[in-house]
Amino acid sequence: MSKELHSPTSSFAMEIASIPGGEDIRKCIQCGICSATCSVASVVDKYRPRKLIQKILIGERNEVLKDDLPWLCMMCRTCEDRCQEGASPVDIFHVVRQLAVKEGYIPDAFKQATKTVLLDGWMLEDAYSDFIEEDRENLNLDTNLEWNEEFTRRLMSKYFKGVI
C-alpha cells in the first residue's frame, strides 16, 4: 500500500504519455472493453488491462513498475483492435516495461531470454541437440544454422549496459 497521493491524470500518467508509444494513455475512458476481450484476463484473475491502466492513471507508480502485471500482457493486440477510443494498451505496457527496466525491475524470464538472444544471436542455441540435427538432416535441411552473434553482442553493450 503506497503512501503516494492518488489523483487522476497523475504525474505518472503524464510521464507515460510523454514517452513515444505512451500517448494513448490520455485516450482511456476506462470503459472496460480491453479487460472483457483479454485472453490473459480470462485465465489470470489478478490481471486486467483496464485495471492496470487505472493504476497508472491514479499514479501508483511504484506498484506498477515493480509488478509482474505489465509483463503478463501477451501483446496479442486484440484489445487494441477493439478499443473504441483508438488506444493501444499494448503500446502503453511496452512503455511501462521500458520504464521498469530503467528503474531496475525485469522479470527473470525476460532477463534470461534477452541475455541468451543477445549473446548467441538467436534463442535456441542450447536447445539445438544432436537429435534435432539428425531430424534436419533427414529432411534434407541445412544443419549448420549460421547465426550471427557479433551484431547482437554489440547491441548488448550499446543498449543494455548495466541492465542485464
Place this chain on the structure above:
Amino acid sequence: MLTVEKSAQKISSVKMGDPGSALVVGGGVAGMQAALDIANQGFKVFLVEKTSSIGGKMAMLDKTFPTLDCSACILTPKLSEVAHHPNIELLTYSEVKDIKGKAGDFKVKVLKKARYVDLEKCSGCGDCVPVCPTEVPNEFDQGLGFRKAIYVPFPQATPNTHTIDKRGHPACRINCPAHVNGQGFLALIREHKYDDALEIVRRSIPFPGTLGRVCPAPCEEKCERGLIDNPINIRDSHRWLADYEREQGTYTPTPVKPDKKKKVAVIGAGPAGIACAEKLAKLGYPVTVFEAREKPGGLLRYGIPEYRLPREILDEEISMVEDLGVKFKFNKKIRSVESLLEKGFSAVFLGIGAPVSSRLKVDGEDAEGVFHALEFLDRVNSGEKVEVGNYVAVIGGGNAAIDAARVAKRLGAYKVFIIYRRSRAEMPAIKSEISDAEDEGIELVLLANPVEILTMKNKVAGIKCIRMRLGEPDESGRRRPIPIPDSEFTIQLDNVIIAIGQRVGEDGPHTELKTTSWGTPVVDPITYQTSNPCVFAGGDVVTGGGLVVDAVAHGHEAAESIHRFLQGQDMFEGRPVEFKEIPSEDIPKARFPKQEKVHPKKLKPTIRVDSFKEIEQGYSEEEVLEEAGRCIECGICCECEQCVKACTREAIDHSMNDEVVELNVGAIVIATGYKLFDVSRYERLGFGIHYNVIHAMQFERLINAAGPTHGHLVRLSDGKVPKSIAFVQCVGSRDVKMGVPYCSRICCMYAIKNAVMAKEHHPDIDVTIYYTDVRSFGKGFEEFYQMAKRRFGVHFIRGRVGQIDEDPHTQDLIVSYEDIVNDRLGEARHDMVILSPGIIPAEGLEPFMKGLNLRLYEDGYIQVLDQFVDPVDSSVKGVYVCGCSDSPKDIPDSVTAGSAAAMHATIVLSKERE
C-alpha cells in the same frame, strides 16, 4: 398487351410553386412540424418525402422516452393535420434531384417516382394485398417480416394509398426474344393460379407447350438464380401449364370478331407466320394464312422430330390460333406478293423460312445415300419410310445435326456418328440434346472435317476427314478450325447426312423485294418492314435460320407494325420497348439457401431409341411448384396484374411513369433525419451471425402491437419468450475506428426505455444494460433512469461488451464483459441481446452540395451557421436545417428545431410577400 410498352414515353414535367412558397425535404416529425408551422402562417409548403409515407423513424417506434407515451398516438394527429392542411402539398415517394438559385428564388427538380397506384382513386382498402404473389423482406419492420410488392408501410401511412415496388424487369424477361414474363407466370404457379399464369405466357407466345419442348431457353442463360445454384427451369414450367390445361380439358375457344375492314395475308404457316396471324387476329383484323404444304407448322412439323415435339401438341396449339378466327389455306403456294395485294389484301407478312440445306461442297456430295438434313427430316416427318444403312455419319453440330442423328438411330442405324469441325464446347446445339444423343449411343467425332465422300458405284461407301485444331477466333467469336496437315482418316459408312446450315430459297415471293447478299429480304430491324411498304417479313427468311422463339418475336413485332401501318400511326414510336435492366449486385441473394434444380423425368435411353415416343416427360404438379418456388423474384413486382383484377376502383395503372416536378420556392427546410449505424460491421458482436442478436429498432418492431409479431417479444431462433435479455450500448457510436467518434445522444435513453418496456411485457424477464456511461441529461431523464433501476429492477453494468459468442446447441448468447463497479470479469448467458445502434446522417444531400454548395461537417452532418446562436441556419442563405440532419436529437428537440427552422424560413418568405 405488354404494359411495358408505354414505359418508353418521355417523363412528363410539371411546374409548381412561386417564390412565396417553401420546400420542406423530409417527412419525419421535424419536417412535418416545420411544414405545419409554415403553412399555418399562410404560406404554401411542398413537403417532399423519399419513402411512400410521411412519419419517418417515429412511425416505427412503440413508446417514447421518458414518458412512455405511445409514439403512434402522438404522431398520427400530425400526419392527419399535414395531410388535410390546405397549404401543404405532399409529394411522397419523391426525391430532390437538382437544385439551384438563391434565397427567395430556388428552382428545385423533384423526381416523383411512379407508384403505379392512382392516389385519387385508391382508398387504401387493401384488397390488392392478399392476391399479390411476391413477398420481400419488410424494411419498415427492419427485415423481421415480409411485405408484398404492393404494400402500405404501416396502417396509418399518409397518404393512405398503396405503392407498388418495381425494381425493374427480370433478366429472363429481357433475354427472351419474345419477352415472356418468366417471373410473372412462375409467381402465379406458386399461387396455384394456373389459368392466370398460362394467360401471362400466352400474352407473349402462342405455343407454351411447343416452345416448352423445343426452346433452348435463352431466359435461363441470364437467370440470377444461376448465381446461387442453378437457373430456374422456366421452359418446362410453362410447358407444364400447357399440359395441365390439356389434361384438365379447360380450354375453350374464344374467337375474336374482326372489327377492322382491311385484310391481311400471311405467307407461311411456320411459327413466324402463325404468331403474326395470332396477334393481328387479336387486334381485330381478318387474317388469312397461305401455306404451301398440306399441314401447318413449318419446321416445327417437318424439321423437329416427334420424340421432341409430339404432333398432337403442335396441332392443338395451332388450332387454338385458328379458333381465334384466322383462316388457313393449305396446299397454296404463293409465288408473288403482288398477286395478293391485287386480290385485296392491304398488307402481307412473309414467313416462308429458310428451307434449303447448305451444301458441304465436297466430292461425292451427290452420291446415292447422301442426305441433306432438312430434306431428310422432312421426309421422315411427312410419314415417308426412309431407309438408312447400319453406319451413318451426320456432319454438323447444331440442333438439326443432332435431330438427324437421333432420327437415324431410330430408323434402325446400328452406329451413328456426328462429325463436327470444332470442339464440343463450341457446338451450337442445345447441351441437353447433345448429352441425350450420347446416352443413346451416338458417337461424337470432334475436331474433324470431311474432305471427300467416298463412293463405290456412285453409292456412299465412306467418308474421308481431316483432323482440325482451333486457332484464333473468327468473326463469330468462335475459334477458327484449322486443318492439321497429313492427318486424314476414313470411316466406312452407308449414309452421310449433311447438316451444316440452312439458306433461304432461290425463288419465291421474297425475290420481288430488295435482298441482302445472302438472299434474305432487307427489313427494318425495328418494324420488319421490307422495301415494299405493304410487305413485312420475319423468322428464318430474314435471319437465315434462327430459333423458334425468335420467329415468334418477329411475327408479333411485324403484326404491331402492320397494325400501325394500316391505321396510319407512327411505326417507330415507343419501339423498341425499353426494358429496365437490374444490375446483378442490386438483387440480394444472400438470404436464399442453395436448392438444387428439379429435373423433369426423361425416358431411359435404352427404351427411347426404339421409337419416336416423346422423351421428356415434363414436370408433375408437385415438381413445378417446387421449381417455381426457387425463383428469387428479381423485379419484385412482376406485373402479373392480379392486383389490377382485385381492385374494384381501378386504381392500379402499371403503365405509370416517373414524373419530374419543377418547384419554384423561396425558402427550404432540410429535415432528412438519420440512418441507423449498420451494426453488422461489428463482427465481434454477432449481428447477422447469431440468430438472437438483434438491434434496437428491430426490438421496437417486436414489441409494437402493429409489428410482425403483434407485440409479442420473442426470440428469433425459436419464437420463445426470452428469460434473460441484454442491451449493449455504444455500438456505432463513440468509436473513432468506425468513423463515428461522437455520442449519438439518444441511445442511453432509448435503451432504458426498451428495457422498461421489456419488463412491462414480461415482469419476470431478467434485463441487463451494459453501458459505458449513462447519459440521462434531459428533463425527466434521470428520474426515468432511477425508476428503471429501482421500480423495474433493470440491471445496469458499467463495462463495454468485448464480444458475443453463441452456444451452438441452444442459440443462447454469451456476453464477455468487465463489471467495473463490482470489480470482476464476467461471461453472462442471455437468451437475446439487443445492440443499440448509434445514428448517422441520412443520404440524399448531394443535390444540395452540388447545386447550392451546402457545407457538411466531416462526419456528414449539415454545418450550421453557429452552434449557439444560429443553430437552424445552414451555410446557404434561405436553407434551414432541423431534426437530426445537422446533429443527433431526440423527438422534443427535433420538433423544437422544426419550428425554429420554419420561423427562419417564413422570415424570407414574408419579404417575398411584400
Place this chain on the structure above:
Amino acid sequence: MKEYFYYPGCTSPVRLPQYEASTIAVLDKLGIKLSYLHNANCCGAQYVESLSPNAFVAMSGRILALAEKFEKDICVTCGACNHSLKHAKHELDNNKELRIEINSLLKEEDLEYTGAAKVVHLIQILRDDVGIEKIKDAVVRPFDPSLVLATHYGCHLTRPWELAQIDDPENPMIMDHMIEALGATVVQYPEKTRCCGGPLLAMDPEASNRIGLEKIENVRSVGGQGIVTACGFCDIQLAQVQFGGDLKSEDRIPVLQLPQLMGIAFGIDEETLGLDLNKISPEPIINALQEVKC
C-alpha cells in the same frame, strides 16, 4: 520463377523443422524459389522488444538490410517475425533519427537500410503470387469434404491491420479459402481470432496452457478434426497444450502447418513433409484423401 529469401526465425529450425521443409517443398511445386538468408540474427520479438525498442528495431533492421544487400525480398513463416520485420520497416521508413542511429550500427558491416527489401508472410505469397486457382490446379488428390478442419491465424499475422495487411483481424478467411480449395471443409468456431497463449508461457505457464486448451475445446465443440496454423510458435503451443490438462489422449486433434496440409494434397511424400515429426499424428487427415479417379 519468383525468388525470395527465406527467414525461418529462431524457433522453427529447432522445434518445427518440418514447417521449414514443407514450406520449401510446397513453394517449389508452385513455382517459387526460396534461398536462405545466411548470417542473420534473431528478429528480437517479445523479449528485446519489451526491453529496448531501439535494440529491437536494430535487430530486425539488420535482417532487412541484409536482404537489401543481396537484392531479394523476405519470406517469413513465423507470425512474430512477420510483425517484427514489418514493424521495423515501418519505424525505419518513418523515423529519420532512428534510421540514422541504426544505419550507424550497420555501417560496420557495410550494410545500409534504405527500405528496398519487402517482407511478406507465406500466406501473402500464396495469395498474391500464386493465387487460389493455381493452388486448386496443383491438387493431385483432394481431401474428402467430410474432413472438417479449423484454422488458427494467431495474433501477429492479422494484427495490427495497418502493419500486417494480410486479412481482416475480426474475420480472417484467407487460409479458410485455401483449405477449401484443397477439398476439405472448414468450420468456424467460437473465439477463432484469440491468441494461442504461447507468449504467456515464460511468465505463467499454467495460464498459457489454459488459454491454449480453451482454443482446442472450442474447435472440438464444433466438430473440428484438426487445426491448421501459419505460425511456428502457435503450432508448437497448440500441440503442446494437448498433452496437459484434462484432455484425454484419444481426444487430441492433430495440428498441421498450412504447407504440410497443402503438400499432402499436392501428392508430396510424407518424409519430405516431415509428418512423422508432428507431435500428434496427422494420420486421420492423410486418410481423408479422396480416392484417385481412374
